[in-house]
Amino acid sequence: MTETKIKTKPILFSGVQPSGAITIGNYIGAIRNFVLLKDSYRCLFSIVDLHALTVRREPALLRRRTVELAALYIACGLDPEENLIYCQSHVPEHAELTWILSCYTYMGELSRMTQFKAKSETNSDNINAGLFTYPVLMAADILLYQTQIVPVGADQKQHLEITRDIAQRFNALYGDVFVVPEVYMHKETAKIMSLSDPSRKMSKSDPEESYISLLDSPDDIRRKLKRAVTDSDTNIAFDPENKPGVSNLITIYSALSGDSVEKTVKHFNGKGYGDLKKEVTEVVIESLKPIQDRFNELIKDKQYINGILKYNAERAGSIAQRTLRKVYKKVGLYQL
Numbered sequence: 001m002t003e004t005k006i007k008t009k010p011i012l013f014s015g016v017q018p019s020g021a022i023t024i025g026n027y028i029g030a031i032r033n034f035v036l037l038k039d040s041y042r043c044l045f046s047i048v049d050l051h052a053l054t055v056r057r058e059p060a061l062l063r064r065r066t067v068e069l070a071a072l073y074i075a076c077g078l079d080p081e082e083n084l085i086y087c088q089s090h091v092p093e094h095a096e097l098t099w100i101l102s103c104y105t106y107m108g109e110l111s112r113m114t115q116f117k118a119k120s121e122t123n124s125d126n127i128n129a130g131l132f133t134y135p136v137l138m139a140a141d142i143l144l145y146q147t148q149i150v151p152v153g154a155d156q157k158q159h160l161e162i163t164r165d166i167a168q169r170f171n172a173l174y175g176d177v178f179v180v181p182e183v184y185m186h187k188e189t190a191k192i193m194s195l196s197d198p199s200r201k202m203s204k205s206d207p208e209e210s211y212i213s214l215l216d217s218p219d220d221i222r223r224k225l226k227r228a229v230t231d232s233d234t235n236i237a238f239d240p241e242n243k244p245g246v247s248n249l250i251t252i253y254s255a256l257s258g259d260s261v262e263k264t265v266k267h268f269n270g271k272g273y274g275d276l277k278k279e280v281t282e283v284v285i286e287s288l289k290p291i292q293d294r295f296n297e298l299i300k301d302k303q304y305i306n307g308i309l310k311y312n313a314e315r316a317g318s319i320a321q322r323t324l325r326k327v328y329k330k331v332g333l334y335q336l
């Protein structure tokens with residue numbers, strides 16, 4: 001692809017935290033959409049490792065998860081030549097813009113963030129300032145690249161809204177510095193629920209039995225889905241409010257098989273929960289197999305992964321610098 005063609009494409013940014021084993025929730029809600037959109041946009045897919053520090057991590061594990069996520073991005077179908085797959089901490093402009101934007105973000109709006117409230121409950125011994133200002137770092141990630149579109153799952157929608165507010169506030173003061181980004185989300189698949197508690201979203205930092213990781217073995221997948229919480233009824237119907245467990249399994253089946261929810265419900269008409277779990281298991285194992293095969297090849301070649309991360313961080317950095325310089329100038333920082 002020629003440089004001219006790349007430049008005319010609108011910009012897409014999104015990221016995933018290397019904060020645990022990447023789940024089918026992350027995949028269905030976000031990464032799969034990255035793959036669908038990757039040719040229509042100039043894409044930046046970040047491994048947002050700075051975000052992962054808001055919760056205490058084992059350093060060696062965080063490093064390992066970072067490399068694994070880079071390999072997984074590629075194994076899921078992203079193109080490391082065309083798409084900028086890079087580590088957030090390798091482009092220091094993310095942290096630099098965060099400071100500026102934090103001076104344009106209000107304590108009141110940050111305290112309304114539901115993720116902050118939820119994470120403060122699960123990490124009550126470590127409610128740090130980073131957890132509170134997480135959305136500002138996310139706004140910087142996005143605004144740094146003049147991003148037009150941000151594909152995310154439903155849990156990140158509120159952070160996108162605050163990003164838009166910060167961009168509009170800044171633009172109102174200094175002129176059109178930032179593009180105001182739009183969220184991209186598939187309503188039906190934007191929130192995959194936990195297998196053990198379908199009233200909560202599936203999360204990579206929850207207990208292992210509650211999620212399926214993209215790298216789980218077929219035996220693990222079978223075991224976890226067999227134990228997935230359903231209800232005491234026997235009827236297979238899509239009703240997220242009254243039948244969250246069954247509806248979640250229908251959503252997973254529909255997302256991975258490509259059949260609509262309606263067609264999936266028809267397909268299971270007259271069958272039992274055992275059949276539903278068995279067929280969901282088959283479709284999950286089948287969908288993850290090519291990803292796992294490719295991942296297992298890629299992860300052997302750390303030099304290749306490192307090369308991609310380095311090359312793409314340089315490319316991302318040069319775009320980021322342009323925005324940051326403009327911002328510094330606008331707010332009145334003395335430039336040499």
Ligand code: AQP
Nearest residue numbers: 017019025026029030152153190191192202203204205
């Ligand atoms: N359950 C989900 N269903 C649909 N989409 C989801 N996403 C996360 N969980 C689901 C989307 O995946 C992308 C990457 O998420 P993230 O790594 O930035 O962090 P998160 O949103 O906080 O996801 P987790 O899995 O719950 O991570 P931890 O446990 O570390 O907090 C995002 O687009 C997200 O919306």
